[in-house]
Amino acid sequence: MNKKAVVLLSGGIDSATCCALAKRNGFEPYAMSFSYGQRHSVELNAARRIASFFGVTSHSIVEINLRAFGGSSLTSDESVPKHRDVDTGTPEIPNTYVPARNTIFLSFALGWAEVLECRDIFIGVNAVDYSGYPDCRPEFIAAYQKMANLATKAGVGGHSLTIHTPLLSLTKAQIIRLGTECGVDYGLTHSCYDPADDGSACGACDSCIIRKKGFADAGIPDPTRYVQLS
């Protein structure tokens, strides 16, 4: 029998690839997504399509209210920045950063893992194209895993819990090539921070720019429907 794993599934390229890798490594994925006051349900619909594509055993959608404390253009009414040069490696943290988002998401995954008696969590964080988010750094993940093992019954019982980050040191192009090898249908995924009403991607936000460049660098056709052709 396969080992259970909780896989955080946002609906984007990285988490879809992560889910494929969990399956390829013999895990039975339990997908977890969040409804957190995002501007668009497009993202959650993509997560549902991907969960269904991979035939996950269970897909838990947790409703939480990150709008309660604001602080990010993804959960408030600030504008999403457009046409930025994401290659300059600026140390500035963009306003699309949601405070403590990965910490909160991993904490719910931890609770579910404990209930499922599963010792493996997959998260598609990435330190290469991470857009300057502090909670995508490898040292954050290592510290989280250590804390998680002290937080739970599993930790008390001496069975250790692993936070898997198979994409941590890959570029977007490498992720797309790897996922394509694993049969991921990237047409099901969604990346745009500011999609049109029909779900088309804006093509100009950080996330669209990184996505387009990833497909171009990988030499794989981009299946995304963009509002603006660039």
Add this chain to the structure above:
Amino acid sequence: MNKKAVVLLSGGIDSATCCALAKRNGFEPYAMSFSYGQRHSVELNAARRIASFFGVTSHSIVEINLRAFGGSSLTSDESVPKHRDVDTGTPEIPNTYVPARNTIFLSFALGWAEVLECRDIFIGVNAVDYSGYPDCRPEFIAAYQKMANLATKAGVGGHSLTIHTPLLSLTKAQIIRLGTECGVDYGLTHSCYDPADDGSACGACDSCIIRKKGFADAGIPDPTRYVQLS
């Protein structure tokens, strides 16, 4: 001007005392409570009374759904254990343990602290009367603080964040004496896991037993209204 601090406020003795200590130490408390599928709103009403008693600047009540993954008698339909001997120091974790609860609560506090640009979080955990919960141990808090400093912009900027646990090594009686010195009105607090419809405490669950013993050991009259007089 006082420094801001996020104070986790459950409505019980410990968090009320913690809030009093934050104020006494010159912090301006921002209270945070959770509506997480508890059986009773009695607990949240107590949190509201205490926030008002201390005149906190803001009281954020975050709705989250811990019922989504079950696993505890406090969030599911299992029975709360009664009349247990809480003094035996059994290593068994009771079924009132909510998976990853403190991890989840601290993660929301961390997000709010980041938005408020505040570097101090107070949580009333206690390693003496902790009922066997792994996420009340000092090593958990230390690991959490280390992770939190890697998770956030504050961490990136080199300003460190502190998780204050002023009750960590105190007995319930010591907490009650300390809070009484600080003017806490414990009549506003609520501890019972299984209250009657009118809010009276059952007197028999672990939490009631620990509370009663705390007042008795402190030599301070217990202001609680119990259903059963023992």
